[in-house]
Amino acid sequence: MDTNLITVTLYSYLLGSIPFGLILTKIILKKDIRKVGSGNIGTTNVLRTGNKFLGIATLVLDLLKGFVAVYFTLIYFGDLTSYSALICFIGHIFPVWLKFKGGKGVATYLGVILALSYKFFFIFGISWITLSLIFRLASFSSMASSLMVFLYGYFFEINNYSMLLFIFFVIILFTHRENIVRLKNSRENKIKL
Numbered sequence: 001m002d003t004n005l006i007t008v009t010l011y012s013y014l015l016g017s018i019p020f021g022l023i024l025t026k027i028i029l030k031k032d033i034r035k036v037g038s039g040n041i042g043t044t045n046v047l048r049t050g051n052k053f054l055g056i057a058t059l060v061l062d063l064l065k066g067f068v069a070v071y072f073t074l075i076y077f078g079d080l081t082s083y084s085a086l087i088c089f090i091g092h093i094f095p096v097w098l099k100f101k102g103g104k105g106v107a108t109y110l111g112v113i114l115a116l117s118y119k120f121f122f123i124f125g126i127s128w129i130t131l132s133l134i135f136r137l138a139s140f141s142s143m144a145s146s147l148m149v150f151l152y153g154y155f156f157e158i159n160n161y162s163m164l165l166f167i168f169f170v171i172i173l174f175t176h177r178e179n180i181v182r183l184k185n186s187r188e189n190k191i192k193l
Contacts, residue, residue: 008077012084015069016091016108019098020061021046024054034098042103044138059107062092066111074115082164085112089168093175104175106142109168113149116161120149136190139179146172 021041025033029049033041037048043062047055066088073084092108094100113120127145132138150165173180182188 004077004080005083008073008080008084009087012069012073012087013091015065016088017095017097017102018061018065019095019102020065021058021103022098024057024061025049028054034101040103041098042105043107062103062107063111063114066092066108067115068111070112070115081116082161085116085164086167088112089171093171104142105172106146109146109172112168113165117157117159119157120153120161120165123152124149132191137183137188138191139176139188140183143169143172143176143180 019041021043022033025031025036025046029051031049033039033045033049037045039045043055043059046058049055066085069088070081070085073081077084089105089108089112091102093102093105095102110121110124113124124145127148128141131141131144135141146165146169150162150169153159153165154162179188
């Protein structure tokens with residue numbers, strides 16, 4: 001049994017599975033975020049509580065857990081970097097503590113890709129902001145921006161992250177499947193700018 005693989009699996013999954021949105025809202029608002037709005041534990045739903053500070057804090061902490069897990073792996077277990085990134089991302093979406101019902105993964109994805117390459121992070125950020133200003137649809141902007149990161153990685157980077165970025169894109173589509181239905185039916189809520 002590969003002890004490095006076990007070690008990376010454990011800390012990547014456990015870090016990824018910390019439900020910061022749920023923890024923050026329970027401590028500060030005395031609410032269960034799973035009973036608010038969409039029931040999701042992520043940034044967008046935390047913002048629906050009306051507390052912007054908690055929404056931003058959730059975004060930052062979910063991003064940081066992805067960054068820390070992957071950056072640590074890059075330093076100490078370099079050959080397992082892509083694996084660590086995927087396991088951390090999956091940990092956020094399927095946390096064992098919440099019966100495998102977590103967030104949609106976008107904030108943790110941001111932290112993961114920031115650890116892989118600041119270029120991926122900036123491409124996502126610029127794409128998301130631009131698309132959100134044009135269409136005012138957070139879900140569409142997230143899905144399209146993750147596609148842009150994959151396309152950039154595939155065509156312009158010489159590292160071996162293309163397959164990982166494609167897997168991320170597919171999983172983000174999966175976690176946004178309900179949003180896709182609402183987008184198709186023109187029922188998706190727009191961002192208030």
